[in-house]
Structure formats: C-alpha cells, structure tokens
Amino acid sequence: MTASRRPRLGVMGGTFDPIHHGHLVAASEAAARFGLDEVIFVPTGKPSFKQHQKVTAPEHRYLMTVIATASNPRFTVSRVDVDRPGLTYTVDTLRDLREQRPEADLYFISGADAIEQMLTWKDADDLWKMAHFVAVSRPGHRLNVDGLPPGVVSTLEIPALAISSTDCRQRAETGQPVWYLVPDGVVQYIAKHGLYRGSAS
Numbered sequence: 228m229t230a231s232r233r234p235r236l237g238v239m240g241g242t243f244d245p246i247h248h249g250h251l252v253a254a255s256e257a258a259a260r261f262g263l264d265e266v267i268f269v270p271t272g273k274p275s276f277k278q279h280q281k282v283t284a285p286e287h288r289y290l291m292t293v294i295a296t297a298s299n300p301r302f303t304v305s306r307v308d309v310d311r312p313g314l315t316y317t318v319d320t321l322r323d324l325r326e327q328r329p330e331a332d333l334y335f336i337s338g339a340d341a342i343e344q345m346l347t348w349k350d351a352d353d354l355w356k357m358a359h360f361v362a363v364s365r366p367g368h369r370l371n372v373d374g375l376p377p378g379v380v381s382t383l384e385i386p387a388l389a390i391s392s393t394d395c396r397q398r399a400e401t402g403q404p405v406w407y408l409v410p411d412g413v414v415q416y417i418a419k420h421g422l423y424r425g426s427a428s
C-alpha cells in the first residue's frame with residue numbers, strides 16, 4: 228500500500244487589474260513543475276504597495292479572475308483578500324488559506340519582481356514557515372534573492388509572454404485591442420463595464 232501525499236496547493240497572488248495570459252501561463256507552468264493539485268488565484272483587496280496608484284474596484288478584478296480561470300478544472304479563485312478589510316498582506320492570505328485547507332502544503336506563486344521585495348513584506352520572518360515560494364520570471368527579468376533564507380524560494384522561468392496589466396489598461400484606454408492578451412470573456416467584461424476608460428496608469 229502506498230502512503231498518500233499531502234495535497235499541494237498553489238496560491239497565485241496578484242492585483243490582476245486585469246488578469247492576462249501571462250498570469251495564466253505562469254500558474255499553469257508552476258502547477259506542472261511542482262505537481263500542484265490546484266491553483267487558487269487570490270486577487271488582492273487593497274494592495275499595500277499600490278496605495279498611490281489607482282486600482283480598479285476589487286469586485287471587478289475578482290470577477291475577471293473568475294471568468295479567466297473558469298475553463299480550467301484545477302484553477303479556483305478565493306475571496307479571502309477581497310473580503311478582508313484593510314490593506315492586503317500575504318501573511319494574512321496564507322493564514323486564512325491554511326485555516327481553510329489545513330491538510331495541504333501551500334506554494335505561493337508570484338512574479339520575481341514581487342518576490343524579490345519579500346524581505347520588506349509584513350511579518351516577512353513568518354512567511355517562510357507558511358509556504359514554499361515560487362518566483363516566476365517575466366521576460367527579461369533576472370531574479371535577485373540576496374538576503375532571502377536559502378531554499379525558501381524556487382525560481383521558474385516561464386515562456387516569454389511580454390504582457391503586463393499596465394499595457395492592457397493603456398490599450399483599453401486608447402481603444403487598442405486587448406484580444407488574445409487577456410481571455411475572451413475578460414475582453415468582453417472590460418468593454419461591458421467600460422473599465423480603464425480615461426484612467427490608464
């Protein structure tokens with residue numbers, strides 16, 4: 228008889244304003260590389276590092292994330308950050324998800340640019356014990372993890388997809404297409420709700 232292993236849960240944190248194919252490919256690659264049983268996308272509520280930037284209402288970002296992930300049976304979306312009052316901190320995200328899924332090992336996935344800043348994140352010393360961290364590298368980015376404890380972060384190079392939410396917002400604002408940069412349903416959601424008109428950052 229073989230011992231069953233603990234479920235492996237990816238936690239993909241981001242502002243997702245809007246979610247795009249770069250995020251989806253990153254989650255899919257991380258799932259394949261680490262044998263993840265599920266990837267939970269967690270849109271931020273109020274991102275702590277974007278306080279001086281205009282961010283679309285959490286409910287819109289949450290719904291676009293649901294639409295974008297709906298066709299993948301291993302992708303789900305959590306409201307923990309959207310529903311928690313106050314600024315969003317990863318320590319709270321991981322605490323909530325560990326409470327909801329105590330049987331699972333967590334793999335927190337985010338961009339290398341975000342993970343590099345982890346020493347400055349709230350309660351950074353506790354984060355290492357709560358999850359393994361996966362830094363996905365976006366095109367042209369070299370990871371610098373100086374100062375991070377050894378073994379807590381894995382890096383994962385993903386196929387170059389030079390897509391960013393900033394570019395998608397600017398395109399939507401200036402009437403350029405976002406087709407095929409974001410999933411079809413997200414293109415339609417942006418148009419239906421008039422998101423990013425006159426507000427690109």
Ligand SMILES: Nc1ncnc2c1ncn2[C@@H]1O[C@H](COP(=O)(O)OP(=O)(O)OP(=O)(O)O)[C@@H](O)[C@H]1O
Pocket residue numbers: 240241242243244248249250253337338339340341342363364365366385388389390391392393394
């Ligand atoms: N094309 C991509 N390839 C790999 N990683 C990406 C890509 N786009 C975003 N990421 C990573 O996903 C994480 C969450 O993304 P976020 O929601 O901040 O999107 P973003 O495209 O970086 O947004 P913005 O342009 O508004 O800063 C980030 O840490 C980011 O580095």
Ligand SMILES: O=C(O)c1ccc[n+]([C@@H]2O[C@H](COP(=O)([O-])O)[C@@H](O)[C@H]2O)c1
Pocket residue numbers: 239240241242243271274275276277315316317318337338341347348349
């Ligand atoms: O916990 C923190 O202090 C902290 C500070 C900055 C970013 N994060 C997390 O990093 C992830 C990527 O954030 P962002 O702003 O690049 O979309 C997202 O899940 C954030 O909640 C977390």
